Amino acid sequence: DADLGYVLIVDRRSDRWNAVKATLLRLSNFFPGLIAVVYVLRPSGLLQKAISEVSNKFFREDFKFKVVVCSCLDELHQRIDASQLTIELGGCLFYNHQEWIDTRVSVESFSANTADIGAALRKFSRRLQDTELPNDVQSTQAVLQHQGQEYASLKTELNSANAQGETLLSLIKKPAPLATPGRRCEPWAGQLVNITAVERLLIQMDETQRTLDEFWNKHASHLKLCLQLRQFELDFRELQIVLNEDIQTISDFESDGDTVAVIDALLQQTFDCRTRCQLDLDRADALYSHASKLMTDYADSPVVLDSVRPKSIELQRMSQTLRELFIQRLESLERSRDLYHRIEKANRWCSQGVDLLASQQLEKCSSPEFAAQALADIEDFFTSASEFRDPKQFRNMFQDIITPETKSLINQVIQRLQDVQVMCDRRTVGLRQIVTRARVIRPVQTVPPEPSSLARSASHGSVQGRKESTHEVENILPAVSANVKVRHVLTELLETERVYVNEISIVLKGYRDQLLDPDPYHSGPYQVPVQLVDKTDVLFGNLPEICAFHGQILLPDLESSLSSPQLVASCFLRHTEDLHSLYSFYCQNIPQSEELRRQVGENNPFLRQCQTTLGHKLPLSAYLLKPVQRITKYQLLLKDLMKYSQCPVGSSDDVSRDDNDLQSALDAMLAVLRCVNDSMHQVAITGYQGSLAELGRLLLQGGFSMWAEGKRDRLRELRLKPMQRHVFLYERGVVLCKRVGKELDKATYQFKHLLKMSEVGLTETVHSGKGSDARKFELWLQGRHEVWVLQAPARDVKETWITEIKRVLLNQ
Template sequence: MQRNECNSGHLIILHKASFPGNLHLVLVLRPTSFFHRTVTDIGFRFSQEDFMLKMPVVMLSSVTDLLRYISENQLTSEFGGTLDYCHSDWIVLRTAIESFAVTVKDIAQMLQGFGTELAETELPDKGKAIEFLLECQTDKYRKLKDAIRSVSKEGRHLLSSLETSGKVDDSQWDVKLDWETVQRLLAQLRDMESAFDGFFEKHHLKLHQYMQLLRFEQSFHELCLEHLMSQEKQLSISVDTLTQTEQALKKLDSLESNAQEVVARAQIIILHGHQLSASHHYAIALIMQRCNELRHYCDTLNAALKTKHTHLFTVKHVIYLQAQTWCDDAAYLLANQLVEKSQSKEGAQLALRDIERFLERVPAILSSGPDILAIEYEAIMTPHLQVTLQGMIQKRQVCLRKLADKHVRPIQLVAPRAENPPRSKSPLFSPKHGAVHTRTHTHTHTSNLRSKQSLVRPDRTSTGVSLIIRVHVMRELIETERIYVEELLSVLLGYRAEMDNPALSGLLPPSLHSKKDILFGNLPEIYNFHSRVFLQDLEGCLDAPESVGACFLERKESLQMYECYCQNKPRSDLLWRQFSDCAFFLECQKKLEHKLALDSYLLKPIQRLTKYQLLLKELLKYNTDCEGSSELQGALTAMLDLLKSVNDSMHQIGITGYEGDICELGRVLMQGSFSVWISHKRGPTRMKELARFKPMQRHLFLYEKALLFCKRREEHVDGCDKTPSYSFKHCLKMIAVGITENVKGDVKKFEIWYSGREEVYVVQAPTVEVKMAWLNELRRILTNQQKLLRGLWKFTVF
């Protein structure tokens, strides 16, 4: 009220209610001019009723009197004080602060309203609707974020204006209080923004996972597994004839073709479910339940189809065998009927009855016409063989009927001579001649028939049986491959991925966090190769088992990744022995419902390599001299070489004391233990390092570029089996190595000499076969080196 006239003293009463505290004293400064002073005194007297206040009112005659009541640093310059104060600036500042506070409050209400909207919004049950809802909510979130950033920018600008005034630290000025107010409002805004971001992030993740779950459920319900299982149950395998068997097999093949497509889609859905589970989806229990249901459906369907397929093939094979047995019996019947017994009516009738009784037992598959037989049973009964058998039977029947219907002619009796015994007129019916002729004819006929059967029927039958066995082996290979891929996936998801799960971090020892690659090696690489490449290759060979050899040869280089896995296996085993009782592994095993611990599953890749070569041997056994047999033999050789290479490389890990990078020596080609005598040429004489007849036991490693001599040592690790290690002794560069293949006195010895026989190593192999294998490999390396040097020499000359 500093410029109000004193005759408006009633304003004091009005402003009293606006003060935040109680008024204790009223100071009135009298004007300096005579006229205004007189008017003020008169007005003050006539207005004393207005000043009937519960506080004293002091009339001051000058500004100097004001300093007795108020300090000069609390007064502005116009009242003789030193306070730097601009009322208009203060009003602008207070207006800005109050406006900022209102804006922050509005933002808080907007965030609260948006949070309530998110919480109360009913989620749709269609994917597109969820996507639209997610887009709308994200758009609102971004707009609110922009509003928060704008308000924050305004608050920082206001705070900067207060700080540039330089009066924040002045205790006599209320700018510091304003600065603290703005700071508090900004802190509240930051807290609201942080809470809002966290809430929306969780909501967005849940909505996104809900959409993933909806799509997963939709894919699950779109599968036709239950329909396929219903078709499988309706497919009858109660067949009696070959025609019924073939029709059932066609229906089964069609059903299997559809089932393969559906099962492949189911495997993709299962893999998707495992990926959702690994990402810690909120509905992990439901997802794993669906995956288990799909796996159960697939396993049940595959097992049922496989059982029916095996049954129908068995029935078909039995029908073939019945036909073959009947044909064999027919041939034996015809061959064993003696012609001389059919010369009489009784004998011919007896033989005819035997044939008729035999024809009554003809199998159903041979009772059809020639055209049907030629179409349906060509695999076991060729038209030529059928016509031959039918012709033989018909001729024999005609002959026997003629003999049976022929009347017995009267025989003229002739008086015998005493010196000569009775003799038949025709030498054909001489008992001796007739018996010999009959045996010869029977033997010749039987031999011809046997040769025809051996040329036609047994080969075809054995070929059919071999094909069935090859298909069964191929099915086993594919089925075990699928199981192998599933087991690898369970290990990667159930153990390796769980090592990054925050929920299980308390169960995992800290020292294991950074050793995941040591424990599992390159198992992810092996799983990717088998699940994405090799399994599909093998499934493509189901209808053509002979092509699996080419498949193995094509992926020969990719299978070399097992060598890396096996080289890491000792380190993995050592790490497992240290932490096998860890609560983390026990919890993971419990979740996976595995009966065996992790180390048993880490051994699966090595066991799988051995399984490959066994199955290839079985396929090659029933595919000799057929299409694809050379590729099968090549694949078997490649797998055996891989196993040998893996074994050699695992031994290489135990080498200690070698200075330098052992990888520069190339691949390990061979390794083994030998007895070795070493001699050095010093001056004109040769000296033995050891006793003359006492050899050293050395383990040799043959590389592409060097030959290492090591000493084998056995080490015990925590009560486990002995672990071999090899102390490095000598290294011979292959560029300076020569060999002498034979040493007098022992066929198992050979010489390896170095640097022009400066050093000679007499090596004794355990067997002659081992010696020849090493000599062949050494000759190959030395020959390749000579070719390489010859090529370099020609290049240098030209």
């Protein structure tokens, strides 16, 4: 209807006509809409009416809209229906101008408020769309809280504006009754425009509020999802650090102990650590379940899957690694405990066997009754530990956990078991001969002698019989001194030494001599393998020199020194250097010998024929292991001598001196063992350009955690993880190597660096930001251009190395 134009009525009935033209001009210039026609009611006075009739003719054509001058209301009613006119114009339409103005002002105010809210909502929506998802939990929570507050504020304004519109609409539809006569309570036709405008605004408000709610719910869900992801990532990083620390902790534990008590302590330590780590594992399991739920709930979201899946996989891997470490460590410790328990049990069994043999009074054993009792005791002793009757089975039980250290220990135990069994078997043979001889009934021919000669004969026969019986017992059983146990250990030392010399002599004659000069009458159809031609020095090493030394020097010296433990100790002290040089060379040659035997094969026909000729049940490799077993046997026998010859309180100086000599001999043999073990490690060094012999004698070797830093780089230790290096200390240098290979008996050491002792300085205590570490010390070159920080596995190891390094530096 507005497009057709507005119809205006100008009532000049009570006014003068001269203001009509000015009024029409103002309408033409300032009326906001299109004017279709303007009806003008003339003044009712005669003069003004006459003026209007004259002037109307002059300005009627001056306007763009039509101007109709009405003389009276009836004329106006002819043109406009009375229902569309107010009461003042003779119509029935009630109109209150002030009320219309107030209503229109309220509508315009509501419309402006709605527009402002709409602008604020559009600005808020753009701000939400431009929001970048934060990368941490705190920022995400802050964004979610801040934007949530903004959303709540806008919702409050929307609700307030909506309530204002509802109130305004109700007032327009049902205005308050006034005391005006003829006023109707229903809205008149002119108010429908306002009602329509308010209803339209309210509909827009409802649509805006619904759009805002949908947009905010979607945006808030994204923010909450982002918060869940950031919280998951934070929990993952914290757990990753904790689990790595747990893995490092369990990895840094001592790998094994050397006694049952130590292993029990390690087991308890592992159980306690597992209890502590179980809380971390439970957290990891809960976080993994949460990750699985996230991936299930948001399976269609690539962002969630790309963020959560790799971390959940890593979390599961770390948890599984930690659990497997605990399982492997506990299984390894249990096996080691079983091993050392059996070793200790075997050692106790051997000691009991030695004590049993030493406690049997040989004078009484010449009697058949005592011999039978002693034989029964030995048989009961064997029955009490049937598990040790087969040493091979003892070795095979722990084949998968044998290390070079435990291998030597097991070889010692097996050798000792064999030695005790040999001694018991010899004693058993002697006792059975006595018992058997007593059961033989010799027939006696009766010849009536003279009474006097009968008495003399009986008396002489009785004495002669006792002498023969005693002489036979003395030939079967070795003489034992007052200190039975010491004497028995000395006898065992001498007898096992003779067996050792005899065995290696037979091996050299049956294998080495056949390789050098095959016997045409005994060699058979098999020829010497090509791999062994001119390789006897590699196959046997310096075994001929060892055989000559033991057979011509050490064995005669032991035979002449068997009268007292002090002489035996002096014998070992005199030959310490010989034993060290001979066995170090032999052990260094073991890898080459093993490799040569591997190429030839244990089942080579030539070697099998030599074995058959000698009547050996074991192959050549078992006899080439005898020197290693023998050199470890001496310290065990010396320990037994120390144990059984401990001087009581108040003993003489000579007895104390004997104990000191035994202790010195024991220390010397242990030092020889360490040097031999060190020399075997030295053979595995690869990549060194030069001769290690130029560095002097090898003093110490072992594994360290190491940091390297320069003069300009003082914080490198804090930035880098430690290097794992195997360090060899020589008289004139320190060799740093990297261990290559996982198997202990097949590992090699790759040369990395050489520190000359003439240029090395020592710092015993290393200070860092967290204080000093009791296991660390420094080796540095002049001017500290190069500094090497070494961390020993234990404090006593560090003290040993520092003592040896200081001794070398002071002797330069």
